Amino acid sequence: MRSVLPVLAVIAAIIALWYAGALALNAKWAREQAARSGTELSLTALVVETMNQERALLPAPHQVLAELWDSTVNKRVTSKRSLVFHGWITLQATLWGFALGVVVGVGLAIAIVYSKVMDMSVMPWAIISQTIPIVAIAPMIIVVMSLIGIEERLVPKAVISAYLCFFPILVGMVKGLRAPESAQLDLMRTYNASALQSFFKLRLPASLPYLFASAKVGIAAALVGTIVGELPTGALRGLGARILVGDQFGPPIRIWSALLAASILAAALVATVGLIQRITLKRMGMAQ
């Protein structure tokens, strides 16, 4: 609670900066318009003019909010102009990608923890895989997928988002599965527990706090991956496609409202994982 006031202050400062930026960037166009019609703009008229341009270089926050409201609440959910519709497409791909990333990340982590060869050979490559800019692969994945006959846009997007989110999960899970101390592992041996039993009763529960911590990073990364997958590929649906279309045809304000919607989606996803984390850890008696 101690940080509520500072956070609010910082957010207010950001919004103020945004307004100032809108004034500075949009002033040129407003002045040119005024000069063309032969009128002189007073300061207040200039401010009003810069805040309400239709094709502003930098739309003011209230314009973006109005556009967001207009394209979520005032449109039918099934309409192609509704951001809820596009957000749903993006959310689906993000969740599939996240699920795939969790399966791959946890699977590799188990292999790495139990096998020294895997640890020595896979771990360095997992690190290198993250230094490869995924966007370089995105157009190719989509072309190849369509050649194989998968026309569905969901699959390539999910693959790209899984590529981005498996790594934090892998690293967190390796740490988590190795978290039990040797005394605890020895205790399992004195109980004559099998490898499977000591995995499910000791290692897996002990790794959950680590899994959740990295899942929060992972799901944000999955959303970034999905949007990156939609950007360069001429996708027609999804928030990334909305950004692309706003860039090429529509008024620039559509980009901003799509960006804001994507941010809200990111916040909601991270908060959901956080909630699941709180409930699960509490029921397991591990809440801090």
Add this chain to the structure above:
Amino acid sequence: MIWLLSGALFWAAAFAVNVAVARSRHSARRWARVFVPALFGITILVVWECLVRGLGISPVLLPAPSAIAARFASSGEILWQDFVQTAVKGALSGYVIGCAAAFLTAILVDRRDFLRRGLLPVGNFVAALPIVGIAPILVKWYGFGWESKAAVVVVMVFFPMLINTVSGLGETSAMQRDLMRTYAAGYWTTLLKLRLPAAMPFVFNGLKISTTLALIGAIVAEYFGSPIYGMGFRIQSEAGRLSMDMVWAEIAVAALAGSVFYGAVALMERIVTFWHPSQRSQR
């Protein structure tokens, strides 16, 4: 068939060698730490090559590594031009500007506890947002040249770098700061001799995260408009023409650039933070 068989054989042999090395008493040695992953990588390339040849996969779908290598060798000039445009002019300049700006901002923010407590949660949140979506806007503002790519990179690396530096500057214990006070050290001396060195592991964490982000930002921004060269432009246009060997050659350049970039920062980290436990245990 012969290709598939030899691929399987090579895989089995390499796997056996790796198991033997990993189980031997040399496994902690440095040569083993390099040898095992290297053999693993070579195995993947060999199996890939054998699969492509054995199953007769069309080069449009997945070109063989040898074809990619041939293309890589024959079009070095184009690749170099793209590399300079995207990685050096776009990513590297944006990376330097963004990280330096974030570092200085962090030092300013750190002087006021109020700002620090407000900025950390906000920065953490912004760092999780899909900022790359801002690329089309910045391309519109700054034009098609490398400047707009650098601007995207600046925005992308700023927040991860900022939150890492700010949390790093809070790393010192009250005891250590008290010691500096008993030495009658002022703010700047404490900053330079105690708090900045203590923050370095965090700073380098931010720098390492930012290397990947920088390349991603520079390449994505090219999809929204670029001169007729650059890695992002080349990948998109060649993928459209289905010349996948060129796309893969470009991906190889991107992977190489990314790894070298990351490796250079990791090396610097090793030199600067030699005292940190995570660095010591690697010896």
